[in-house]
Amino acid sequence: SAVISQKPSRDICQRGTSLTIQCQVDSQVTMMFWYRQQPGQSLTLIATANQGSEATYESGFVIDKFPISRPNLTFSTLTVSNMSPEDSSIYLCSALRVRGTGNTIYFGEGSWLTVV
Amino acid sequence: TQLLEQSPQFLSIQEGENLTVYCNSSSVFSSLQWYRQEPGEGPVLLVTVVTGGEVKKLKRLTFQFGDARKDSSLHITAAQTGDTGLYLCAGTGNTGKLIFGQGTTLQVKP
Numbered sequence: 001s002a003v004i005s006q007k008p009s010r011d012i013c014q015r016g017t018s019l020t021i022q023c024q025v026d027s028q029v030t031m032m033f034w035y036r037q038q039p040g041q042s043l044t045l046i047a048t049a050n051q052g053s054e055a056t057y058e059s060g061f062v063i064d065k066f067p068i069s070r071p072n073l074t075f076s077t078l079t080v081s082n083m084s085p086e087d088s089s090i091y092l093c094s095a096l097r098v099r100g101t102g103n104t105i106y107f108g109e110g111s112w113l114t115v116v
Numbered sequence: 117t118q119l120l121e122q123s124p125q126f127l128s129i130q131e132g133e134n135l136t137v138y139c140n141s142s143s144v145f146s147s148l149q150w151y152r153q154e155p156g157e158g159p160v161l162l163v164t165v166v167t168g169g170e171v172k173k174l175k176r177l178t179f180q181f182g183d184a185r186k187d188s189s190l191h192i193t194a195a196q197t198g199d200t201g202l203y204l205c206a207g208t209g210n211t212g213k214l215i216f217g218q219g220t221t222l223q224v225k226p
Contacts, residue, residue, distance in 0.1 A: 107158035
């Protein structure tokens, strides 16, 4: 199994500021994803983090607001830019490992952001 | 766009009761996963089903994948307070991305 470490796990941010969330996987994975989750609700995919190239964003999410980096196979960052209270949410990093025996998806424990 | 409709979204039952959560789509998924999530933690995988008609059991939990691989169900027998949590179904779409249902918040009362 893969272990995913996310930090910060929790933060309170001022309106208008930006915060970068880091995601570190303990072994190489094929794909990495970033999700947003309101408490008690389901996960919404923000983007697929591509190694060495620009992330692929889902409808409703743009690079200027959520810049993503993935410099190697085990690390990615998500920045939430120019934050507003509507950005208060849990942000989850996910990793997909593809093997001959099947695909396995792992999740980090999430980063809980509150914008005030 | 592939979508997963999960129902019910909220469920409050007494300990010992049975329940079923449904996950439906008009699209075919190559596999479907069920997760359970507790507050402050990420989703934890319960099971993956890949074959149409497949049934998997995990103690008191029974998971079924529809013959056409468009729907799935989670049945819990004799629910316990420890089963309380958010249950999520998720399908692997044709682009390799994981598509989530809306989630079911289950509360099991003693």
